Amino acid sequence: MATTxxxxxxxxxxxxxxxxxxxLLSEHVDQVSAPGTDGDFGVLPGxxxxxxxxxxxxxxxxxxxxxxxxxxxxxxxxxxxxxVTILAEVAEKAEDIDxxxxxxxxxxxxxxxxxxxxxxxxxxxxxxxEKARLRRKVAERLQKQGRA
Amino acid sequence: xxxxxxLRRKIASVKNTQKITKAMKMVAAAKLKxxxxxxxxxxxxxxxxxxxxxxxxxxxxxxxxPLLRKRPGKKxxxxxxxxxxxxxxxxxxxxxxxxxxxxxxxxxxGEEASVSVVGRKSIDFFRRRPWTIRQEWPGVFDRLxxxxxxxxxxxxxxxxxxxxxxxxxxxxxxFKSVMxxxxxxxxxxxxxxxxxxxxxxxxxxxxxxxxxxxPDEHQLLETLLPKHFQVQAFRxxxxxxxxxxxxxxxxxxxxxxxxxxxxxxxxxxxNKTRQAAITxxxxxxxxxxxxxx
Numbered sequence: 001m002a003t004t005x006x007x008x009x010x011x012x013x014x015x016x017x018x019x020x021x022x023x024l025l026s027e028h029v030d031q032v033s034a035p036g037t038d039g040d041f042g043v044l045p046g047x048x049x050x051x052x053x054x055x056x057x058x059x060x061x062x063x064x065x066x067x068x069x070x071x072x073x074x075x076x077x078x079x080x081x082x083x084v085t086i087l088a089e090v091a092e093k094a095e096d097i098d099x100x101x102x103x104x105x106x107x108x109x110x111x112x113x114x115x116x117x118x119x120x121x122x123x124x125x126x127x128x129x130e131k132a133r134l135r136r137k138v139a140e141r142l143q144k145q146g147r148a
Numbered sequence: 149x150x151x152x153x154x155l156r157r158k159i160a161s162v163k164n165t166q167k168i169t170k171a172m173k174m175v176a177a178a179k180l181k182x183x184x185x186x187x188x189x190x191x192x193x194x195x196x197x198x199x200x201x202x203x204x205x206x207x208x209x210x211x212x213x214p215l216l217r218k219r220p221g222k223k224x225x226x227x228x229x230x231x232x233x234x235x236x237x238x239x240x241x242x243x244x245x246x247x248x249x250x251x252x253x254x255x256x257x258g259e260e261a262s263v264s265v266v267g268r269k270s271i272d273f274f275r276r277r278p279w280t281i282r283q284e285w286p287g288v289f290d291r292l293x294x295x296x297x298x299x300x301x302x303x304x305x306x307x308x309x310x311x312x313x314x315x316x317x318x319x320x321x322x323f324k325s326v327m328x329x330x331x332x333x334x335x336x337x338x339x340x341x342x343x344x345x346x347x348x349x350x351x352x353x354x355x356x357x358x359x360x361x362x363p364d365e366h367q368l369l370e371t372l373l374p375k376h377f378q379v380q381a382f383r384x385x386x387x388x389x390x391x392x393x394x395x396x397x398x399x400x401x402x403x404x405x406x407x408x409x410x411x412x413x414x415x416x417x418x419n420k421t422r423q424a425a426i427t428x429x430x431x432x433x434x435x436x437x438x439x440x441x
Binding site for chain 1: 189190192199204358359360363368371382
């Protein structure tokens, strides 16, 4: 398999993010933090074996001086001492998110939530609001970074 | 000696056939491109998930989850994945031959064998054979989506838990390249440990390290395993879809070429016959003129 053929680099973590659509990222990084269902967790090289489910949240990784952000919606994370595999249902790199559209999605989700309706609708609206807010947050991170 | 007219008709008919096979080849090529992109983008996720599941199943007690537990029962089921349409060379014949081989083998070993089938071609085939068809999914390849895989994945897990069968295998065409499809038989249930390079790569370290789970192991398996089967089912369907278009393209390419050869041959024969007729007429005229002298 081509995806597992990257060689190990000492002192680095191999971070791989895969979604059902594609292999989004395969990179050697220094540090990863990810949104687990039971709370965010950080990973440094040499982490113990760890498997968790993911919630809606922000994935953040650092390689040298550069910091990168990514939005992750559900999925699993498999952590070994040299490697972090994120199997997300949906994931987007910060630079791929359109801030204005994310902003509009937040507004729309808020309106939906205000309107109320059936409990299932409200639940759905809450989730989409959470998703939209996350995407906005991740996208704004990149903008701030750009300005700084 | 066939008449000139019948030869002309023959040429026209083969030309028409060639037009059709050429069009089919082009359609298959376009569809192949799309199917190929889909399988290539779906593979990493499916493989990673399989790695994670295999890793996990190595570190947990196999008895702890019903989908990992080996059962002593003798009921074997084979999931046969073929296409809905024909005209794709030996694509379906290869699968069906392998399926029958597999079923015979397992019956001789004293097991009860049943099949569930995806694709109209295998449904037609197994309806006329002695094996029980437990479930059929026709027409999934018309508009293949994850919903189909979800449906199949849920059904097999459900039936397995009910004890309808104790082991499940799948036979399908793997898309190796445009020129090559490979018939693959894989065991889906109970889950087999991976023995290929993907787990070996982490080496002995991985088998020593104990895993931490969040939330607890049971809950995790509960969400991870069904997901795994759906994703694997989806991958199998995508592989088969891409392989089908590739097989059809190759078959139609061959057919177009054969039609071309046939046209050439018949045209040559037609021209020779025509020439012979002209020569004969000329001889008649010359002979007639000679007689008048």
